[in-house]
Amino acid sequence: MSEVKKIATRESYGNALVELGAEYPNLVVLDADLAAATKTGVFKKAYPDRHIDCGIAECNMVGIAAGLSTTGLIPFVSSFAMFAAGRAFEQVRNSVGYPHLNVKIGATHAGITVGEDGASHQCNEDIALMRTIPGMVVMCPADDIEAKAAVRAAVEHEGPVFIRFGRAACPVINDRPDYKFEIGKGTVVREGTDVTIVATGICVGSALEAAEKLAEEGVSAEVINICTIKPLDEELIVASAKKTGKVVTAEEHSVIGGLGSAVCDALCKAAPVPVCKIGMQDVFGESGSAAALVEKYGLDGAGVYKTVKEFIGK
Amino acid sequence: MENLELQKKANEVRKGIVTAVHSAKAGHPGGSLSAADVYTYLYFEEMNIDPANPKMEDRDRFVLSKGHTAPGLYSTLANRGFFPVEDLTTLRKLGSYLQGHPDMKHIPGVDMSSGSLGQGISAAVGMALGAKMNGKDFRVYTLLGDGELEEGQVWEASMFAGHRKLDNLVVIVDNNGLQIDGKIDDVCSPYPIDKKFEAFNFHVINVDAHDFDALRSAFKEARETKGMPTAIIAHSLKGKGVSFMEGSVDWHGKAPNDEQYAVAMADLERIGEELCQK
Numbered sequence: 001m002s003e004v005k006k007i008a009t010r011e012s013y014g015n016a017l018v019e020l021g022a023e024y025p026n027l028v029v030l031d032a033d034l035a036a037a038t039k040t041g042v043f044k045k046a047y048p049d050r051h052i053d054c055g056i057a058e059c060n061m062v063g064i065a066a067g068l069s070t071t072g073l074i075p076f077v078s079s080f081a082m083f084a085a086g087r088a089f090e091q092v093r094n095s096v097g098y099p100h101l102n103v104k105i106g107a108t109h110a111g112i113t114v115g116e117d118g119a120s121h122q123c124n125e126d127i128a129l130m131r132t133i134p135g136m137v138v139m140c141p142a143d144d145i146e147a148k149a150a151v152r153a154a155v156e157h158e159g160p161v162f163i164r165f166g167r168a169a170c171p172v173i174n175d176r177p178d179y180k181f182e183i184g185k186g187t188v189v190r191e192g193t194d195v196t197i198v199a200t201g202i203c204v205g206s207a208l209e210a211a212e213k214l215a216e217e218g219v220s221a222e223v224i225n226i227c228t229i230k231p232l233d234e235e236l237i238v239a240s241a242k243k244t245g246k247v248v249t250a251e252e253h254s255v256i257g258g259l260g261s262a263v264c265d266a267l268c269k270a271a272p273v274p275v276c277k278i279g280m281q282d283v284f285g286e287s288g289s290a291a292a293l294v295e296k297y298g299l300d301g302a303g304v305y306k307t308v309k310e311f312i313g314k
Numbered sequence: 315m316e317n318l319e320l321q322k323k324a325n326e327v328r329k330g331i332v333t334a335v336h337s338a339k340a341g342h343p344g345g346s347l348s349a350a351d352v353y354t355y356l357y358f359e360e361m362n363i364d365p366a367n368p369k370m371e372d373r374d375r376f377v378l379s380k381g382h383t384a385p386g387l388y389s390t391l392a393n394r395g396f397f398p399v400e401d402l403t404t405l406r407k408l409g410s411y412l413q414g415h416p417d418m419k420h421i422p423g424v425d426m427s428s429g430s431l432g433q434g435i436s437a438a439v440g441m442a443l444g445a446k447m448n449g450k451d452f453r454v455y456t457l458l459g460d461g462e463l464e465e466g467q468v469w470e471a472s473m474f475a476g477h478r479k480l481d482n483l484v485v486i487v488d489n490n491g492l493q494i495d496g497k498i499d500d501v502c503s504p505y506p507i508d509k510k511f512e513a514f515n516f517h518v519i520n521v522d523a524h525d526f527d528a529l530r531s532a533f534k535e536a537r538e539t540k541g542m543p544t545a546i547i548a549h550s551l552k553g554k555g556v557s558f559m560e561g562s563v564d565w566h567g568k569a570p571n572d573e574q575y576a577v578a579m580a581d582l583e584r585i586g587e588e589l590c591q592k
Contacts, residue, residue, distance in 0.1 A: 028447065052443070055477075060436045060470035067440020070375075070426065071448055075440075090430060091467075095437055099418050099427040 005144075006169035009201075010108040012147035013165050014039030017076060017106075018046050019148075020155050027155065029076045030065055032058045037167075038078040038108045058083040062091035062103070069101040074155060080114075081107035081164055085126035096160050097133040103161075104154045105130075110140075110164035111252035112280065112297060113202065113290035122285035128257025130162040131230045137161040137183055138230040140251075140259075142204035145174040146227055149181035157183055166252070168290035170202045186233035188240070192222035195312050196240040196247045197304065200226045200259045202294070203250035203278070209301025210308055221308065229259050234266040241271040248276045248308050252299055255279040276311040278304055315359050317526040318592055323393060324354040325586045328555045329579065330389030330402050336575040338406035341414070344565040345459060346386030348490040348523065348550040353390040355529045356455055365395035368422040372452050375441045377426040379434025379468075380459035380488065381415040382567065387424070388412055396423035432465030434458070435485060439471045442483035442543075453537070457486045461493030463504035469514065475543045476515030483543040484536045485516070488523065490552035492563045511545035523550035557581050 028050045035041045044051035054061035065075035084107040096103045114122045141147035154161040199207035204225045211221040249260035260277030294300045335341035361374040392399040404410035411420040415429030428434040438456035508518045517539040521532040536544035553559025556578040
């Protein structure tokens, strides 16, 4: 695990698109006047003819992507999660999901690490919205390496895919030679026996940090990285829950409808153990630096540590 | 195809609409009938399509943005040979491939799933852009309701199409003047429709939706128009062809009962006989 290297997954998104653009001449990228922020600007520079700026009109952008996909192109729709999943929800549902078109949605600036822009732009609902759409793959990568792998997997997957990326730089945690990515597969990133922490996105790093501190106190926490929230790796989560008997979920998203809910859906039928959900507790975010916000809302290493400790009663 | 033949086809399309909606006991006959001549002209004359090969790569595309008038599209596709006319009576029934609104996954000849107003035009714009990006010369047609113009997405899509000079795109507005809650100019007037599309950098043609000479010349003009998309404002009569449905807002989304169905079919049979006398 690298201690120093930090990259925002939105950067990874842009870089992956450039790389994949060379391999897939039918890959096109759409933006709604946010290419500079979604980091697709690098793709625009590399392949100007395959970058489509739709202007500030996300609903239309999703529809255009649907139409493009019927002509054999692989469109990546890029915008902030708030607009891609929120504003254009019904377009994603009806123009992409229902006809199961090969459209990929790259939603950047997800969660509270949007920071200073405040609650209007901090989307804590996108996972909940997207996972209700039949046939939609929903991914939330934890770092640069996973983000790039997820974008590649999205291209190779036939059908709609939603990937959420963050604005703030986050530590690279998957920098190891045996790293492998597969849609629908979770990874045990730290083995343990007392409690399972199922985390996604930036909270994977926080969970690892928390596990480290818990270990110092004799608590053995298992950490599972779930990048694909849908389809969920139920088998892995259930097996771990059966082993530890207690599950904590951690996500930079509302505790309503996100990873925590998905995990509960899986556990309630196969391994009904107590679950504690870390995330945004049915509240809006606010302005502040990303670091200050994750600390305030208990999504950093210290926050996860504290909640896990309380939950397991040690 | 001669105009007389097109008129006869359109009359058969209308019979299919009324029969399908009557059988389903639900659906949208008014806006299907008002657009029947446009549907007929597109599928029997204008578009490069092959009923034996509905997914033909370089076919022209049609997106029914006003997806609720699916009975009109289905009847046209059936009469054109994409699937059996007899299947129209399965419309909206459990297990039928003829869903209440167009479903591209299951219905031969349907190029885009639609039904949520305002969304079809965006997909059509995407198809037209895709043709340009892929260096293909197929054309894309999309049919909108006039009430549908109240959806903001229509104008997002139009702004983009005009900006991108998508001259392979034809937007047709079925201007029958009525929407569920009443006259479009009473509910939330989209008029002047032609000036709005002009302002969005479209070439605009006003046309009588029930005159095949006018439709022929409008679609020819659209094909000859370069450097901008075309909007054809088709001035139509809601419920056209069925005496008691014509010009009536009540028949926007209602099925005829058995007696009404008999009257409707008698109206259309009479029109058919008159066409045969010509």
